[in-house]
Amino acid sequence: MFKRKLLGVGLALFVLVLVTARPAQAHPIVVQTDPPDGATLDTAPGQVRLFLNQPVLLDFTTVELVDGDGNRFSPLAIQPDTENGTAPAAGTANQAANLLIKLPSLPPNTYRVAWKTRSEDDFHISAGTIVFGIQRVVNESAPGGPALPSWWDLTLRWLNFGALAGVIGLLGFRLLVLPEEKLLKDAEKSSHRENLAVLQERLNRYARWAGWVALALGLAFFGGQGLADNLSGERWWELLTGTTFGLRWLAGEIILGLLLALLYSGVGRVKSPLYNRSILVLLVALAGTASQNTHAGLPGSSPVLNILADSLHLFAACLWLGGLVAVLLALGQGYKNAQTEGSNLAWLILRRFSKLAALNLFVLAVTGFYKSGQQIASLDGLLTTLYGQTLMVKFQLVLFAALIGLLNALILHPGLRRWLHLDSSRFKIKPRFLKRALLLEIGTLGIVMGFAAFLSGAEPARGPEFSPFNQATTASNASYSAAVNDLIVSFSVKPNRPGRNFVDLNIFNTRRPAPAPFAKVRLMLTSPNGQENLVELPSDGNGHYQLSGDQLQNAGDWQIGVAIERSNLPIAQTSFAWKVLATQETGSRRPVVFSNQPLQPWFNLAAGLILLAGSLFWLIWRLAGKRFLAHPINILITFVAIKRN
Ligand code: HEM
Incomplete structure (x- = not known):
């Protein structure tokens, strides 16, 4: 029955995923701007483009547009960038993937453009700045700090996770853990029936309270988001009905409302399978909608897998934390004798819960590692950002909670103690100890929820500034070779982005002996704006010429002319197109501290290995029987036997 119920949860999740799957969205990130950050322009740009x-x-x-003297200018308009084929789809006039900011006419100066916008999908904030100069040289602006959630956003998210744990955990405990009568000894049935009725009523009552709190917190969260943006009445409505964020929030509140209605109408119906199944489906739907208010997966990743991972993660987290509270309630409600070993009934409840808790930990680890791979770009992202560091602390807290859980499991499962060859006399249960251990586990998981709240509101450690240096793009742009008369000329630029660059020119004479030494080598650099700059290259000897300086100031298409003078020979000339890449195209804006190589494959591998190990363990357990696993060595033998067959 327990397994059938779990299967039911899985099925409900699957249906939810199929109904809600859509292309994966992410925290909105400006991947490129035009003009690029740090550009020096000859003439005032009429507009700024943001590519998201x-x-x-x-x-x-x-x-906000401010010049170097602190004067503020108002942009003429902010509109969708239709030139780039990103016109909003019909009915979504309020949305745009790329933004075009029309500027007033600007005199020569340096300028800073600062923007703040909101994701259509999850209402997360994206903010950033670029600087550019009109006939003034500017440096690329330093990357800003991460966008952090406000204190009220963080608090509401945390409390909301707690309330959801109350609803999902208490009801989940009632539906999945409390044993059916047929599992009990005859002598226990009558006392169980009495205790069970009271406990079920208590669980339902507390779940209703948690439901009201979640409903109120949901309202506060939605209201808070709107108030932070000073919304007028009309725009509230637009936020509610015209955005995925608003519609999903509405769906979550309706599901909570339905659940509350069901709980209030359910007095005396707790044994009805249809009633209980309806509650279970609503719990899954609740976790499904609530989990989507965090960061969704990377663009290009499977939306089905992402929604499944998010929903399972939140469901398992709530079931673990809320279930522990339910165990405390159960211990206080007629099951006190659980604290003296020998009560089959109380033992049954605790053991069933500890199995469910182990399953939750397994699900949380698999989905948690998968989700980490979606949000953490690289080792630098993990080790040097607040998001990555918070995740690592969260992971350690989870390990601590799991250790307490293991200790509880050792107390509750004599088989486990035997298996690990532990002295059973040392694990005699002491009533106070069990309660304290439960409280410690609840407290730790509560803090884990706080860290999760921070993670879900803060900016994840991914985005263009984490992308590894794009060797392919750079290589194809960073060197050029051509035959010019009897010479082979090769030209390269590093780092080939606006600002200070190093130009290398190698000239190789194919004739032997060389007819004449090189006298002068000149470059004609024509900028994307048509401005010409003639420079003479100093020689290093052996046909190698170098130039370092700020000549290549603008990203875009340049024309490079090379003129090589030799005495008594005609000037060898060539000209070619050259692209100076924008900052974001050429590579990482963050200095590499440890590594900027993608970490996602490793996180996925960890998730896959945990999934495989857990499934194998379960399979061997089922196939070989518990007795066979009386010694860890036997697991090894089973592995070898399965491999041989
Ligand atoms: C191996 C352990 C775990 C890892 C690696 C992990 C990782 C993550 C990651 C990466 C996120 C995404 C946050 C975002 O959207 O930016 C997340 C969300 C979350 N985690 Fe965990 N987590 C783990 C265990 C837990 C545990 C034990 C709990 C609580 C009992 C928990 C509760 C949550 C909650 C409530 C969320 C937000 C809702 C959601 O995205 O589903 N996590 N976790």
Whole structure:
């Protein structure tokens, strides 16, 4: 029955995923700007373009334009960038994937453009700045700090996770853990029936309270988001009905409302399978909608897998934490004798819960590692960002909670103690100890929820500044060779982005002996704006010429002319197109501290290995029987036997 119920949860999740799956969205990230950050322009640009990786809400976008003397200018308009084929789809006039900011006419100076916008999908904030100069040289602006959630956003998210744990955990405990009468000894049935009725009523009552709290917190969260943006009445409505964030929030509140209605109408119906199944489906739907208010997966990753991982993660987290509270309630409700070994009934409840807790930990680890791979770009992302460091602390707290759980499991499962060859006399249960251990586990998981709240509101450690240096793009742009008369000329630039660069020119004479030494080598650099700059290259000897300086100031298409003078020979000339890449195209804006190589494959591998190990363990357990596993060595033998067959 227990397994059938779990299967039911899985089925409900699967249906939820099929109904809600959509292309994966992410925290909105500006992947490129035009002009690029740090550009020096000859003439005033009429507009600034922001290229984003997902739709944002036009009505919730603000732009500040300030010059180097502190004078403020108002942009003429903020509109979708239709020139780049990103016109909003019909019915979504308020959204745009790329933004075009029309500027007033600007005199020569340096300028800073700062924007703040909101994701259409999850209402997360994306903010950033670029600087550019008009006839003034500027340096690329330093990458800003991470966008952190406000204190009230963080608190509401945390409390909300707690309330959801109350609803999902208490009801999940009632539906999945409390044993059916047929599992009990005859002598226990009557006392169990009495205790069970009271306990079920208590669990339902506390779940209703938690439901009200979750409903109120949901309202506060939605209201808070709107108030933070000073919304007028009309825009509230737009936020509610015209955005994925608003519609999903509404769906979550409706599900909570339905659940509450069901709980209030359910007095005396707790034994009805249809009633209980309906509650289970609503719990899964609740976890499904609530888990989507965090960061979704990377663009390009499977939306089905992402929604499944998010929903399972939140469901398992709530079931573990809320279930522990339910165990405490159970111990206080007629099951006190659980604290003296020998009560089959109380023992049954605790053991069933500890199995469910182990399953939750397994699910959390698999989905947690998978989700980490979606949010953490690289080792640098993990070790040097607040998001990555928070995740690592969270992981350690989870390990601590798992250790307490293991200790409880050792107390509750004599088989486990025997298996690990532990002295059973040392694990005699002491009533106070069990309660304290449970409280410690609840407290630790509560803090884990706080860290999760921070993670779900903060900016994840991914984005263009984490992308590894794009060797392919750079290599194809960073060198050029051509035959010019009897010479072979090769030209390269590093780092080939606006600002200070190192130009290398190698000239090789194919004739032997060389007809004449090189006298002068000149470059004509024509910028994307048509400005010409003639420079003479100093020689290093052996046909090698070098130039270092700020000549290549603008990203875009340059024309490079090379003129090589030799005495008594005609000037050898060539000209070619050259692209100076924008900052974001050429490589990481973050200095590499440890490594900027993608970490996602390793996280996925960890998730896969945990999944495989857990499944194998379960399979061997089922196939070989518990007695066979009386010694860890036997697991090894089973592995070898399975491999041989
Ligand atoms: C191996 C252990 C775990 C890892 C690696 C892990 C990792 C993660 C990651 C990467 C996120 C995504 C946050 C975002 O959207 O940016 C997350 C979310 C979350 N985690 Fe964990 N987690 C683990 C265990 C736990 C545990 C034990 C709990 C609580 C009992 C928990 C509760 C949550 C909650 C409530 C969320 C937000 C909702 C969601 O995205 O589903 N996690 N976790």
